[in-house]
Amino acid sequence: MSNLREALRQRIERDGLSEERLAALEALQAQAERPVSAPTPTSAPTPTPTQHQPWRNRRWALAVLPLVLVLIAGLWWWQAPPGELSEASRLAQIADEVAGQHLHLKPLEVEAADLDQVRRYLNQLDFRPLASDAPALADLNLQGGRYCSIQGVPAAQLRLRPDASQGEASGEDVGVQTLYQARYDPERHGPLPDRDRGEAPVRLRARGLTVLLWVEGGVVFALVSDD
Amino acid sequence: MADGPFDRAMLNRLYRYCLALTKHEAAAYDLLQDGLERYLRSAPVDTRDPMALLRRILRNRFVDGLRNRGEQLLSEAVPLEPECLAIGFGSLEDIAITTQTLEQIWDRLGPFDRELLLLWAVEGRTAREVAELQGVPHGTVLARIHRLRRRLSAQAEQDADAIPARGNG
Known part of the structure; x- marks a missing residue:
């Protein structure tokens, strides 16, 4: 038995960032600092993009406010009752989230062409990342993976590239596709096509990207590509 | 020496805060990374208390996430x-x-x-x-x-x- 405050402190401070993650966050800060900390001596003292100009923001806010109010009223009128997201908006939300993550790809935490190796690294997930024979995944090679989350649920983010020959021919970053996998929760994700029942993935467009969504073996698959 | 407003000890404190909110390691790290990106993009250069501001950003983003998923904030x-x-x-x-x-x-x-x-x-x-x-x-x-x-x-x-x-x- 120990004092609650002390027990809580020990419980909470037991967790910490790994060396890789700390380094990644430091790199993020260093990147953002560069343009601010190294101005050219001859440059005019114009504000950097990170500098805050409250008066300008306020003027902007006032100008945009009526438009925002009209939009909110429109959405309010159009939307399903609160708490009951329609199936379509739930799918759109998932597609938007994974497309957003694809556009801001974060560094791989494990680089491996072998799914078993990636699985061994992603061992904190509450499901096992699966191999799938879905046609959309044919001719794609695994590059590695990292932890991420979809709709607040821990997920695996796997990076895939077309066959080496195609990748080299079309440039280094062209053709990269991201496959997200998370444990399927019908309440959270809503109904999705089930490949185990022969249903075809649903195809959505989000942020200019194509997203295929389906369920297989109790796992949600979301494949994002630039097509 | 830290490259930016947050040194390693601060990042770990903020991560634990995210972990208390999300309960999941991966979600906590994502929340911290997204919040930090937003902070670095938009925080005033003369912010007096970067920890407080980033903590507020993290909390708002977490609450927004709950609302977007249609979860009630009971x-x-x-x-x-x-x-x-x-x-x-x-x-x-x-x-x-x-x-x-x-x-x-x-x-x-x-x-x-x-x-x-x-x-x-x-x-x-x-x-x-x-x-x-x-x-x-x-x-x-x-x-x-x-x-x-x-x-x-x-x-x-x-x-x-x-x-x-x-x-x-």
């Missing part, structure tokens, strides 16, 4: 019972608890209760400061503390009863 609104008015964090000080019990309770607590306990036990915040950070009335925080005290005390008493029983068995 623990955001707690009715104030009259006896709560005399209760503060001091009422939690005398509770003794086993690691195992704390582990079980921690997993079942809501995000805002975990946040409250972290702010008190690790960050040393007062109930009024927690209310300010959570954007709720002071009374709501007192009510939450009262409810937590009841829950933790009941569990701690069960533990105390169980220890001699196990010893005798």
Whole structure:
């Protein structure tokens, strides 16, 4: 038995960032600092993009406010009752989230062409990342993976590239596709096509990207590509 | 020397804060990374308290995420019972608890209760400061503390009863 405050402190401070993650966050800060900390001596003292100009923001806010109010009223009128997201908006939300993550790809935490190796690294997930024979995944090679989350649920983010020959021919970053996998929760994700029942993935467009969504073996698959 | 406003110790504190909200390592790291990106893009260069500002950004993004997923923020609104008015964090000080019990309770607590306990036990915040950070009335925080005290005390008493029983068995 120990004092609650002390027990809580020990419980909470037991967790910490790994060396890789700390380094990644430091790199993020260093990147953002560069343009601010190294101005050219001859440059005019114009504000950097990170500098805050409250008066300008306020003027902007006032100008945009009526438009925002009209939009909110429109959405309010159009939307399903609160708490009951329609199936379509739930799918759109998932597609938007994974497309957003694809556009801001974060560094791989494990680089491996072998799914078993990636699985061994992603061992904190509450499901096992699966191999799938879905046609959309044919001719794609695994590059590695990292932890991420979809709709607040821990997920695996796997990076895939077309066959080496195609990748080299079309440039280094062209053709990269991201496959997200998370444990399927019908309440959270809503109904999705089930490949185990022969249903075809649903195809959505989000942020200019194509997203295929389906369920297989109790796992949600979301494949994002630039097509 | 830190490259940016947050050194390693600060990043770890913020990560633990995210972990208290999300409960999942990956989600906590994503939340911290997204919040930090937003901070670096938009924070005024002369921010007086970067930790406080980033913590607020992290909390807002977490709450936005809950709302976007259509989840109700049940623990955001707690009715104030009259006896709560005399209760503060001091009422939690005398509770003794086993690691195992704390582990079980921690997993079942809501995000805002975990946040409250972290702010008190690790960050040393007062109930009024927690209310300010959570954007709720002071009374709501007192009510939450009262409810937590009841829950933790009941569990701690069960533990105390169980220890001699196990010893005798």
